[in-house]
Amino acid sequence: MKSAFKKRESRSGYFFTLPTLLIVFSLIIYPLGYAIFISMQRTNLISEWKFVGARYYAELLTDAEFLNSLKISLTFAFFVVVGNFVVGLLLAVILNQNLKFATTFKIILMLPWLLPEVVVALIWKWLFNPTYGLINYILNTIGLIDSDVSWFDSSTSALAGVIFVATWKGYPIVMIMMLAGMKNIPAERYEAAAIDGATRLQQFRHITIPGLRPIFLVTCILETAWWFKHFTVIWLMTSGGPAGATKVVSISIYQQAFGDFNFGKAAAESVIILAILLAASYFYSRAIRNDND
Amino acid sequence: MRATKRKFIAVASATLVAVSGTISLNSASAAITPSFCPRFTGTLTVLSTVILEKPDGLVEQEIADKFMKACPKTKIKFIGVPANDLVTKLTAMAIGGNVPDMYASDAVNTVKMAALNIPLELRAALGQDYIDGFAKENVGEMTIGGKIYSAPWFSIPTAILYRTDLFAKAGVKPPKTFEEFITVCKALTKDTDGDGKIDQYGWAMVGTDNGSGQGRFNTIARNMGAVDVGKDSSGKWVTQIDSPGWKAALKLYKDAVDVGCVPPGQFQTGYPEASVQIGKGQAAMMITGPHTIGVALTANPAAKGKLAGAPIPSVAGVPATTSLNQSGYAIARKSKHRAAAIAYLKFVLNKENQLRINDVTYRIPSRLDAQADPQVNSEMSQGFVKAGEGRVFSNPQISWYNSIAILSSPAYQAAIKGDKTIDQIAKEQAEKARKIIADNG
Amino acid sequence: MTMINEKKYGLMSDVKVARKITNLTSYSVLLFFSALIIFPILWIVSTSLKNEEDLFSLPPQIIPENPTLHAFKQVWIDHPFLAYFRNSLIVVSIATFISVTFSAFAAYGLSRFKFRGHGTFMAFLLASQLFPSIMLLIPFYKIYMTFGLINTHAALIITYVSFTIPFCTWMMRGYFDGISKDLDLAAQIDGAGRFRIFRSVILPLSWPGLAATTIYSFISGWNEYIFALVLTQDEEMKTVPVGIGQLVGEYRIDWAQLMAASLYALIPLTVIFIFFNRYFISGLSAGAVKE
Known part of the structure; x- marks a missing residue:
């Protein structure tokens, strides 16, 4: 009896998941398998094929420059994700109150997400330009500075700069997901809490945060992955400079693959990233789930 | 089933039209069609970066239109791709087995695509006589082991582009040595409107961490007598990144910034910013090719007639050296329309069309007949032609060269920042280069 | 309320x-x-x-x-942006529809049923998002070459679906998890089949989640550049971001047209956002039914 129920259960489960499974399976399994295969070759994918085994993995894991680029990616992703969540969650909480003009504000606050990455990177690069940029001009005019500041000249400021721009571009997705998540929390819970005399902050802490948990988890994992692998904004703003200070791991992959045609090594770097991010996701889901129970 | 049928009818009727067309036009077209036209009815696909640029793309389209008008049977279809993404797209096409009949190919791309066995060998295809009509240095860059894998179209030899008016005002001449370079740079840096702020700088240094910055630095390093990677007398790959010449180049960058003759924010001054600085007279010199004249003039048309080129200085014992930064076209080995592609390529490279692209974009044509024309030897571009006639240094033809080339930009940025000494920086980068050589060479 | x-x-x-x-x-x-x-x-x-x-x-x-206003006019004349917009609208609308529909199904399956491979499937979905996408370019190109799909809308639709479906599925699963399972049970007792429960009980409660995933899928597809660039060839097949990217030249950026094109490209997105915005406004709150 029970096993019949189980069988039906799993049949329904397969029925619902099958279309997605097929799409993802057919498009991901080949590239992933292919990447793992070529990561053990020295290859330009056409005329050169030489088996090298785990050589690239061993090399990469002891290569100071690669490890440093992982560290930069991690720093970048950490600050961008934290920034996105702080700003996105704050704005979502405010917008969820349905104040007057909320829709107008929502549209304005969505705009960075809607703009193409290339435009966002170029416009900020220009605004920060020491000679032609508006930022220096305004600061000069109001007297905060008296000579042109070169914003991205130091390693720290360049990294901070790309983090700022990435956050500017990235927080709306968190905002929208959290707004959707808040609609998933029964309004009665707030009403009951309000009657019990709970303050807004207490409501936020004890109702909103736990209620958002499932969506928080998925957004957090994927945000981390996206920004860890991020390429465009950094490439267009600093190309990894100054002196390698913003050379994230995807720049290194791109240069290996398309700069040097060393697809094997690029694939090995990608597989390492995949492993790191899988481990991070596991860690996240443990941390966030445990907290729940 | 129905689709097949429809397709069949379409093909059949198209053939009929074509056949009847040939018959009725036979006598007439034989008289009109010029001899250079290919005997090919169909479409030739050309992967181009120039086609998307302005105004260069308009000239390329104009040339293609002229060709199609003369040879109505052959259609030219461009696949436009931004120059920054050419390698990505072309690589995917090459590995996917979908290379167009012709594709844009500079010296670096030539090596890469040849490694993938993509291009057609052109000495055999075009004939030795035709090859002899190219400037020797130009075709040399496209030659690997005696085989030619791309046809040079035009070059932009690196030299000093300078503002003649600002030089005259400051009473200086283009520098002949690197010491002079710094003095001239300083002399050109001033506060022209007397508001206490410097508004004109000597050198619009391209200090970004990208190809534009690396190429310029490497040209200077070569004129200092150092090569990032080259073969020694025994034929082994070696680097001179920690040699005195390379360090002198780093020092030049550092000194120029330290004496204050470079506009602030040099790490964010890429090619576009620097060109505007020259155009607007906010800087007086730039290390670049003649194409920058066009870019500078769009930013400020009033600079017309105030721009000229001069060769880059070199240290004693080192001949003045430039890099050509060529653009060209390659024909795919697997193209089914080789003859047509060759005909079109020769059309693009004829004297009239070479001069046309020079007229609009200031680029130096690669064919000798066009180079000899007075138009190319105007005062404006003379200096660049002269630079191109000097010793031309081509990047080594190794598929992994890029990994060496990119070592220079972190180096000059670090030198300017001054956190590390030049010796330290050179040593670190040389170690990286040696590791890359050991891994690949 | x-x-x-x-x-x-x-x-x-x-x-x-x-x-x-x-x-x-x-x-x-x-x-x-x-x-x-x-x-x-x-x-x-x-x-x-x-x-x-x-x-x-x-x-x-x-x-x-x-x-x-020269750039706003000239950008249509110099470049076939009309075709770019048409392609983007076709590709992105279809991809979004498929992505949201399929992921809602999958998420419901994952949220409500236990079956073998459940966890593996979740992890697998995730893995596809954790792999650097630039390294997917060449394998994708080879796949589409094999099936003759280069330079077609289908190639871009399939690509975008595969890019957005993992997040949509995870997101919707989180959303469905927040909806009480008692509702399913009650409907089941009333004799409704699984599919009917999904369609008439769960989906109506999930509009905010569906709206969020729709917006996400649409924007992601609308702004995707490198795959669209590599997988299309003809001018008539290119999408808006490719058209915008082409205004950034090797030596010169057509700033005015670049900005004008970007502003035009905002319009469809803003319209879609305004349309879906109502699902983020209270009044539709499912809470009352849920407890």
């Missing part, structure tokens, strides 16, 4: 004052961030109205001295 609110706040005047203060804070925060967003966008608008000579003038012109 509004009745409850009025009653509540009508009774407690100190709460009213507190609310006013929080409102003030809320508006200040909103204004601050809006200003931070508007500032670069104003520069985009200003640049789109400038002629070439004024672009890099010193001091920078915030309000163009010689404003012109």
Whole structure:
């Protein structure tokens, strides 16, 4: 009896998941398998094929420059994700109150997400330009500075700069997901809490945060992955400079693959990233789930 | 089933039209069609970066239109791709087995695509006589082991582009040595409107961490007598990144910034910013090719007639050296329309069309007949032609060269920042280069 | 529900004052961030109205001295943006529809049923998002070459679906997990089949989640550049981001047209957002049914 129920259960489960499974399976399994295969070759994918085994993995894991680029990616992703969540969650909480003009504000606050990455990177690069940029001009005019500041000249400021721009571009997705998540929390819970005399902050802490948990988890994992692998904004703003200070791991992959045609090594770097991010996701889901129970 | 049928009818009727067309036009077209036209009815696909640029793309389209008008049977279809993404797209096409009949190919791309066995060998295809009509240095860059894998179209030899008016005002001449370079740079840096702020700088240094910055630095390093990677007398790959010449180049960058003759924010001054600085007279010199004249003039048309080129200085014992930064076209080995592609390529490279692209974009044509024309030897571009006639240094033809080339930009940025000494920086980068050589060479 | 609110706040005047203060804070925060967003966008608008000579003038012109709408007109003439917009709309609409529909199904399956491979499937979905996408370019190209799909809408649709479906599935699963399973049970007792429960009980409660995933899928597809560039060839097949990317030349950026095109590209997205925005406004709150 029970096993019949189980069988039906799993049949329904397969029925619902099958279309997605097929799409993802057919498009991901080949590239992933292919990447793992070529990561053990020295290859330009056409005329050169030489088996090298785990050589690239061993090399990469002891290569100071690669490890440093992982560290930069991690720093970048950490600050961008934290920034996105702080700003996105704050704005979502405010917008969820349905104040007057909320829709107008929502549209304005969505705009960075809607703009193409290339435009966002170029416009900020220009605004920060020491000679032609508006930022220096305004600061000069109001007297905060008296000579042109070169914003991205130091390693720290360049990294901070790309983090700022990435956050500017990235927080709306968190905002929208959290707004959707808040609609998933029964309004009665707030009403009951309000009657019990709970303050807004207490409501936020004890109702909103736990209620958002499932969506928080998925957004957090994927945000981390996206920004860890991020390429465009950094490439267009600093190309990894100054002196390698913003050379994230995807720049290194791109240069290996398309700069040097060393697809094997690029694939090995990608597989390492995949492993790191899988481990991070596991860690996240443990941390966030445990907290729940 | 129905689709097949429809397709069949379409093909059949198209053939009929074509056949009847040939018959009725036979006598007439034989008289009109010029001899250079290919005997090919169909479409030739050309992967181009120039086609998307302005105004260069308009000239390329104009040339293609002229060709199609003369040879109505052959259609030219461009696949436009931004120059920054050419390698990505072309690589995917090459590995996917979908290379167009012709594709844009500079010296670096030539090596890469040849490694993938993509291009057609052109000495055999075009004939030795035709090859002899190219400037020797130009075709040399496209030659690997005696085989030619791309046809040079035009070059932009690196030299000093300078503002003649600002030089005259400051009473200086283009520098002949690197010491002079710094003095001239300083002399050109001033506060022209007397508001206490410097508004004109000597050198619009391209200090970004990208190809534009690396190429310029490497040209200077070569004129200092150092090569990032080259073969020694025994034929082994070696680097001179920690040699005195390379360090002198780093020092030049550092000194120029330290004496204050470079506009602030040099790490964010890429090619576009620097060109505007020259155009607007906010800087007086730039290390670049003649194409920058066009870019500078769009930013400020009033600079017309105030721009000229001069060769880059070199240290004693080192001949003045430039890099050509060529653009060209390659024909795919697997193209089914080789003859047509060759005909079109020769059309693009004829004297009239070479001069046309020079007229609009200031680029130096690669064919000798066009180079000899007075138009190319105007005062404006003379200096660049002269630079191109000097010793031309081509990047080594190794598929992994890029990994060496990119070592220079972190180096000059670090030198300017001054956190590390030049010796330290050179040593670190040389170690990286040696590791890359050991891994690949 | 509004009745409850009025009653509540009508009774407690100190709460009213507190609310006013929080409102003030809320508006200040909103204004601050809006200003931070508007500032670069104003520069985009200003640049789109400038002629070439004024672009890099010193001091920078915030309000163009010689404003012109030239770029807004010329961008349609110089480039087939009409075709780019058509392609983007076709590709992205279809991809979004497939992505959201399939992921809603899958998420329901994952949220409500235990089956073998459940965890593996979740992890697998995730893995596809954790792999650097630049390394997917060549395998994808080879797959589409094999099936003759290069330079077709289908290739882009399939690509975008595969990019967005993992997030949509995870997101919707999180959303469905928040909806009480008692509802399924109640409907089941009433004799409804699984599919009917999904369609008429769960989906109507999930509009905010569906709206969020739709917006996500649409924007992701709308702004995707490198795959669209590599997988299309003809001018008539390119998408809006490719058209925008082409305005960034090797030596010269067509700033005014770049900005004008980007502003045009915002229009469809804004319309879609406004349409879906109603699902983020209270009133549709499913809470009442849920408990």
